Amino acid sequence: xxQAKKGDTVKIHYTGKLNxxxxxxxxxxREPLExxxxxxxxxxxxxxxxxxxxxxxxxxxxxxxDQAYGPHRPELVATIExxxxxxxxxxxxxxxxQFSQPAGQVFRAKITRVTETDVTLDANHPLAxxxxxxxxxxxxxxGK
Numbered sequence: 651x652x653q654a655k656k657g658d659t660v661k662i663h664y665t666g667k668l669n670x671x672x673x674x675x676x677x678x679x680r681e682p683l684e685x686x687x688x689x690x691x692x693x694x695x696x697x698x699x700x701x702x703x704x705x706x707x708x709x710x711x712x713x714x715x716d717q718a719y720g721p722h723r724p725e726l727v728a729t730i731e732x733x734x735x736x737x738x739x740x741x742x743x744x745x746x747x748q749f750s751q752p753a754g755q756v757f758r759a760k761i762t763r764v765t766e767t768d769v770t771l772d773a774n775h776p777l778a779x780x781x782x783x784x785x786x787x788x789x790x791x792x793g794k
Contacts, residue, residue, distance in 0.1 A: 651704045654791050656688040660700055661790040667783045674777065682789050693718045696784060703788040713782040722779030727762070729770045741769050 654660050661684045665676040677683050685692050687700060695713030703709065715721050735741060745761045763770035 652791055654687060654700050654703050654788060656701065657686065659684065659686045659792045660788060662696075662700060663787045663789060664696070665785045667785075669781055669783070674782075695782070696786065699784065699786060700788060703786075705788055705790055708785065708787040710783060710785050713784060715779050715781065718780070718782050719775040719778045722774050726773040727770065728759075728773075729763075729768050732764075732767055732769055735769065747771065 661682040663677050663682050665678060666674050668674060683692070685697075687697050690697075693713065695711065695717035698717065699709070699711035699713070732741065741761060741764050743761055743764055746758050747761065748756060748758050750756050757773055759771035759773040760776070761769060762772045
């Protein structure tokens with residue numbers, strides 16, 4: 651039976667968990683994830699984990715931050731004075747704000763702290779710096 655290799659288009663079902671067992675994403679109740687191994691459209695740890703699998707095979711892989719969403723970068727955390735925000739804007743911890751840069755790039759930042767005078771924003775990916783665990787099942791392989 652064929653094993654998945656670079657250049658193959660594959661379909662997988664996956665469940666992503668953190669070390670504490672909490673699930674952050676799963677494809678089990680929707681269409682499987684389809685991607686071509688080596689194109690870099692998904693995190694490298696999953697691409698590498700699928701290589702060598704055969705259809706119908708399941709396994710659990712541990713993905714370190716450098717093979718997922720990278721380390722948590724302190725330079726992507728900023729504290730801004732409240733007066734810099736529109737007066738009527740609701741500023742609460744956990745809220746995601748979207749910003750546009752002059753060149754047109756859009757980025758998101760999560761409010762992580764609000765004080766009387768300041769707001770702390772974190773533009774890191776929510777899973778940056780975290781070890782991830784994926785239960786994956788290879789459903790199908792098709793060549794290019």
